[in-house]
Every structure is written in structure tokens, then in C-alpha cells.
Amino acid sequence: MSNVATLTINGQTIELPIIEGVEGDRGIDIRQLRQKTGFITYDPGYGNTGSCKSAITYMDGEKGILRYRGIPIEALADQSSFVETAYLVINGELPTREQLNRTSVQLNDHSLVHEDMQIFYQNFPRASHPMGILSAMVNALRSFYPELITSDSDFEEVYVRLISKIRTMAAISYKISRGHKVEYPRADYTYCANFLNMMFNTPVKPYILRKELVRALNVFWILHADHEQNCSTAVVRSVGSARTNIYASLSAGISALWGELHGGANQAVIQMLSDIHEKGIKVKDVIKRAKSKTDPFRLMGFGHRVYKTYDPRAKIMKHNCHEVLDRLNYQDPLLDIALELEQIATSDPYFLDHYLYPNVDFYSGIMLRAMGIPTSMFTVMFAIGRLPGWIAQWRENTLDPEQRLTRPRQVYTGLTERPYIPIDERGNGPD
């Protein structure tokens, strides 16, 4: 196999190096293209463009493979915990028992949020979307922790602080949005158990932890921990490339995740399924709309830029969803609708021809609903899970000697040069 690509433009032939990843993924290194030919490439949405080399997550979209630091997502979902997986994604190796215990102590040490931050929460309008609050509050952490990251130990303190506090911050925004007393973290609870307790424990009705739900939440966050160069991760890397601090970089990533084409899809799926249920819309009519060239409606929770087969996370999420609903003896008509949608869509030529299968967001909301998480918090749940991946990718980008300030080029389609017209000579024109 050649290690160069030959390109001939306007009678000029140049050679461009080919770089190869450890799994055989190959890229044409175009860093010399413009200098050698005057041409740039054009790739809206970067579907064919590699922005970096990365050793964190490997995906094979055709085979439905997902591995964090080489370990298959199926093995992690089956045997790991979210804290252990977060450690793996960030540090590159599974922790020893001593390292895991140390991390758990650190997470507890950093689980409180500065009391002054609670005043910020009190002043958001009650109906504020929790993703907007989360993005603002993660950015605000910079004001409380202005120290720069100058060493690995600094980085360790920063990432443990972030992973611990994001969970507390999310629960605080939920409690305050309901006018309820804020619940503090407990040193005797594990990461996921603490989150559930901070969300649902009240002075009049103690929250009874159920190990099945704690396990389901661990798996949910393991499935979301990283996903190579998705939209929000690309934003975190891009903002970090300007040497912006990690808090502001992550805040930007939270904002990108909010969109319904990305992490916001888990909320959009439930809204779609609820609409079908409450308005008595026929599933076949939904499928018809999704296939229409003139209707902007998309089947939320379906399709993926990389996966051209069933999202491996969706398979696990679907199983998790059934397990949680069975254990809670919770009947949800939206699950029946989702199963019918999947059954029809995955046998429809349009969906098969477009490689449209359920993605991670299709079943996740149904499980979260059964656990009592409000729909408005679904994308916050995604953000908590994705935080280790964003942190790992930000750090990899910062340390990568090949990385530069993100600054894409463009093809200009505006007006060619024309003179400035003084206002008195511009005539009246349209009002």
C-alpha cells in the first residue's frame, strides 16, 4: 500500500503523505496542499476531515465498534464503574485498586460547590434550561479556581474537581428549579448513588437507594464517556487550541452538546414519542414524515455521522432500559412506541439505504424518565457522562506538539471589490 497520495491539478502533480492509524484508518496529510497548489479542501461539517491524531477512543462506524483506550464498550458497561471508566479515559489505563480508592477519596473531597455559587442558581429564572445553567456555572468555576495547569498533579486536581462538582452542580440546579432544599453530597455514598440522593432525597421523604438504579446510572454514564471527535468534543478542542482555560473550553462543549442534532436529541426523542402518544399520531405517519424530502422533520434518536450500523451503545442502552423498567415495574407507553418505530424503520428501505439506525439517544430518555429524571435534565445527564472524554481530549490536544490554533479556511462567495458610497449618495432604497 502506497504511503503517498498523488494529486494532479492544472497539469501540476504533487505527492501528499498518507498517515495510518493503528487500526488501519488512513488519512491524507494535506498540511502542504495550499502552499504547493494554492488550493484548500472543502468539507462542510468535516465529515471527511481528520482534525487530530488521538489515542483515546476508537470507533469503527461500519462494524459498530467502540473502544475506550482499546477496551470494548461492552466489557466496560458489563464490568466497570463510571469512576473507573473516567479514570481509564483520562489516564489511559485502568486504575489499580489503590489508585481507584485514592480517586474516590478525591472525588468526595471535591464534591461540595462553593456556597457563593448557590446564589447564582437562585437568580436564574426558575424555567431556565439546565444546560444553559450548567454551561454558565462550569465557566464560573474559573473564577473560583483561577490556578493554571502547570503540571500533571495540577491537571489531576482540576479533572477530579470537575468530575465531582458537575454532578453536584446538576443536582443543585434541579433542586433550586423546584424550590426545594439543596441536598449535600455524602461521604458514604459512591459517585452515582450520591447523584441520585442529591437529586431525590427530601427532608420529608428520604430517598431509598436501589442498587439496580445505581448500576443503571453507572452504565448510562460509561456509555457516554467519550466518542472521539463528535461536535462538542471538537468544540472543546477548538476552544482549548486558543490556550483558553479548561473551564471555558468545557462550557463551550456543554453549549454544543445542547443542540438537538447532538446531545439534545435525547430530550427531543422523548418530546417526539410523547407527541405521538398524546396526539394519537400513527407511527407510519411519523415514518412517512421522516422520509419526506420536503419535511424538515427528522426521526430523533436515529442516524449517526459515523455509525452506519446499529450504535453499539444503543444496544446496551436498550437492554438497560428494559431492565430498569422491569425492576421498577414501570409501564411506559413511550417504550412501546419506540420499539414499534425501530421495528418499522429498520426494515424500511429508506432507513436501510441511508444507514439510519437507533443511536445512543433513542432509548436513553425512556430509562431516565423511569428513574425520575426530568426531561429537561436529559442532556445534562449526557454532559456529566461526556465530561471525562472532553477533559481527556482537551488535555491530549493541549499536549500534542502537532496541534495549532483551530482556524479553518473558506471559499468566498460574496461580492467582489466595490467602492464605499457616502450615505448622502446612497439614495433611499427599501425602508
Ligand code: SDX
Ligand atoms: C449524538 O458524533 C457523535 O459521535 C455524536 C454522538 C456522541 O456520542 O457524541 O454519538 C451523540 O449526537 C448522536 C446523534 C443524535 N442526533 C439525533 O438523533 C438527531 C437525528 N439524527 C440526524 O439529524 C442525523 O442523523 C445526524 C445529525 C445525527 C447525522 O447527520 P449527518 O451525518 O449530518 O447526515 P445528514 O444530515 O447529511 O443526512 C444524510 C441523509 C439525508 O438524506 P438525503 O438528503 O441524503 O436523502 O440521511 C437523512 C437526511 O435527510 N437522515 C435522516 C435522519 N438522519 C439523517 N432522515 C430522517 N431521520 C433522521 N434521523
